[in-house]
Amino acid sequence: MQLDVLYFAWVRERIGLAKEQVTTDAQTVADLVKELSVREERYQAAFQDMTVVKVAIDQTMVSLDAPLKGAREVAFFPPMTGG
Amino acid sequence: MQLDVLYFAWVRERIGLAKEQVTTDAQTVADLVKELSVREERYQAAFQDMTVVKVAIDQTMVSLDAPLKGAREVAFFPPMTGG
Amino acid sequence: MSVSVQAEDFDLGVEVAAMTSGNPDIGAVVTFIGLVRDTTGGALLSMELEHYPGMTEQALSQIEQAATKRWSLNASRVIHRYGNLQTGAQIMMVATASAHRSDAFEAAEFLMDYLKTDAPFWKKEHFKEGGEWVASKAADDAAKDRWSS
Amino acid sequence: MSVSVQAEDFDLGVEVAAMTSGNPDIGAVVTFIGLVRDTTGGALLSMELEHYPGMTEQALSQIEQAATKRWSLNASRVIHRYGNLQTGAQIMMVATASAHRSDAFEAAEFLMDYLKTDAPFWKKEHFKEGGEWVASKAADDAAKDRWSS
Numbered sequence: 505m506q507l508d509v510l511y512f513a514w515v516r517e518r519i520g521l522a523k524e525q526v527t528t529d530a531q532t533v534a535d536l537v538k539e540l541s542v543r544e545e546r547y548q549a550a551f552q553d554m555t556v557v558k559v560a561i562d563q564t565m566v567s568l569d570a571p572l573k574g575a576r577e578v579a580f581f582p583p584m585t586g587g
Numbered sequence: 588m589q590l591d592v593l594y595f596a597w598v599r600e601r602i603g604l605a606k607e608q609v610t611t612d613a614q615t616v617a618d619l620v621k622e623l624s625v626r627e628e629r630y631q632a633a634f635q636d637m638t639v640v641k642v643a644i645d646q647t648m649v650s651l652d653a654p655l656k657g658a659r660e661v662a663f664f665p666p667m668t669g670g
Numbered sequence: 671m672s673v674s675v676q677a678e679d680f681d682l683g684v685e686v687a688a689m690t691s692g693n694p695d696i697g698a699v700v701t702f703i704g705l706v707r708d709t710t711g712g713a714l715l716s717m718e719l720e721h722y723p724g725m726t727e728q729a730l731s732q733i734e735q736a737a738t739k740r741w742s743l744n745a746s747r748v749i750h751r752y753g754n755l756q757t758g759a760q761i762m763m764v765a766t767a768s769a770h771r772s773d774a775f776e777a778a779e780f781l782m783d784y785l786k787t788d789a790p791f792w793k794k795e796h797f798k799e800g801g802e803w804v805a806s807k808a809a810d811d812a813a814k815d816r817w818s819s
Numbered sequence: 820m821s822v823s824v825q826a827e828d829f830d831l832g833v834e835v836a837a838m839t840s841g842n843p844d845i846g847a848v849v850t851f852i853g854l855v856r857d858t859t860g861g862a863l864l865s866m867e868l869e870h871y872p873g874m875t876e877q878a879l880s881q882i883e884q885a886a887t888k889r890w891s892l893n894a895s896r897v898i899h900r901y902g903n904l905q906t907g908a909q910i911m912m913v914a915t916a917s918a919h920r921s922d923a924f925e926a927a928e929f930l931m932d933y934l935k936t937d938a939p940f941w942k943k944e945h946f947k948e949g950g951e952w953v954a955s956k957a958a959d960d961a962a963k964d965r966w967s968s
Binding site: 510512513514560563564565579581582583584585586587 | 853868869870871873874877878899910911931934935936937938939940941942943952953954955
């Protein structure tokens with residue numbers, strides 16, 4: 505499966521890019537996080553505490569155990585601070 | 588004692604004037620209301636239901652039993668509807 | 671902290687800009703505007719606003735002081751018009767400025783609730799067939815009472 | 820009902836006039852404006868607002884729809900800026916219009932509480948010594964949760 509993976513705010517800064525294409529067999533968001541974290545240290549730095557990282561699949565907020573099946577776009581970001 | 592007595596909104600309309608000077612020996616607001624009501628029918632029409640008439644002495648809201656001693660200006664009006 | 675009772679209209683944007691300009695501590699501004707509403711579907715000719723000059727300014731200032739005492743406000747503004755207003759016209763506004771939104775929201779609601787019951791204004795609706803004084807609402811007393819608990 | 824995500828500034832007075840013009844049923848308008856606040860007493864150079872294009876508009880529209888379902892609103896408007904903003908600059912606004920003030924106030928507070936936690940915006944404060952991401956507040960989650968009870 506090929507996914508667009510997006511990063512925002514300090515997640516983006518730690519990983520060092522805003523968007524990339526990832527080819528993965530991960531079943532869930534948590535699997536994808538694990539897969540990326542072992543890949544390179546910068547992912548591990550961004551994902552070390554997943555209680556402060558939020559996830560959206562195709563622009564809808566989901567939990568870590570959400571299945572990736574059918575997903576086109578996955579985004580990781582800190583809790584929002586707009587307003 | 589001489590008082591400026593002011594009327595607003597439908598109290599003013601029923602009594603037919605906005606302001607008058609009243610010479611009275613009334614001890615309280617309630618006494619003044621009684622005195623005016625026996626004087627002429629238009630006062631009786633305005634003061635027939637004092638639960639819907641509010642009173643201010645010298646521009647501060649008071650209750651019906653408030654003493655008039657020292658008062659210069661007494662105002663009668665319906666509950667406020669600003670805003 | 672400032673109160674105006676006036677016949678003239680006001681400009682919300684200008685008022686808010688004047689309140690906040692040059693104060694870097696302000697993070698939140700809440701405003702309320704009351705407009706002349708036609709509840710009859712077109713029969714309202716105008717709305718007349720009567721007030722008690724002198725007492726009005728005093729009552730509004732007291733309400734504003736009470737809000738300033740209770741919440742952390744950087745600025746506040748109350749404008750209330752009198753005279754004859756057309757449907758859709760601005761009747762009044764309150765604005766509150768604070769570091770945080772909860773203070774600004776609560777203070778603005780407080781100002782409105784007290785203004786409704788304690789500021790000596792009276793509305794009369796004019797129709798073709800004549801005028802009618804707007805009745806006060808029990809809900810307005812209840813809204814004010816919630817701040818005493 | 821309308822949502823804008825934009826770099827440009829906005830004019831509160833113009834937005835409110837556009838919302839209410841020609842609608843005689845509106846009696847109450849509540850607005851909230853968020854401003855760039857300098858909590859350091861002068862050290863803030865600017866505030867940068869990042870967002871998630873596409874998701875932002877969708878999230879704001881969903882929040883606005885939820886408010887419209889829950890309260891009797893004649894109109895509503897949400898504007899949120901992104902990019903680099905100076906101290907005192909307007910960051911965003913919400914406005915709600917209704918027949919009655921309680922609907923307008925509650926809906927505006929609801930919009931703000933959900934916007935804070937559900938709209939994908941992130942603030943970074945820039946100082947001489949570098950930048951710092953603004954931390955989210957537990958109080959914002961609590962403020963949102965009060966609407967679920």
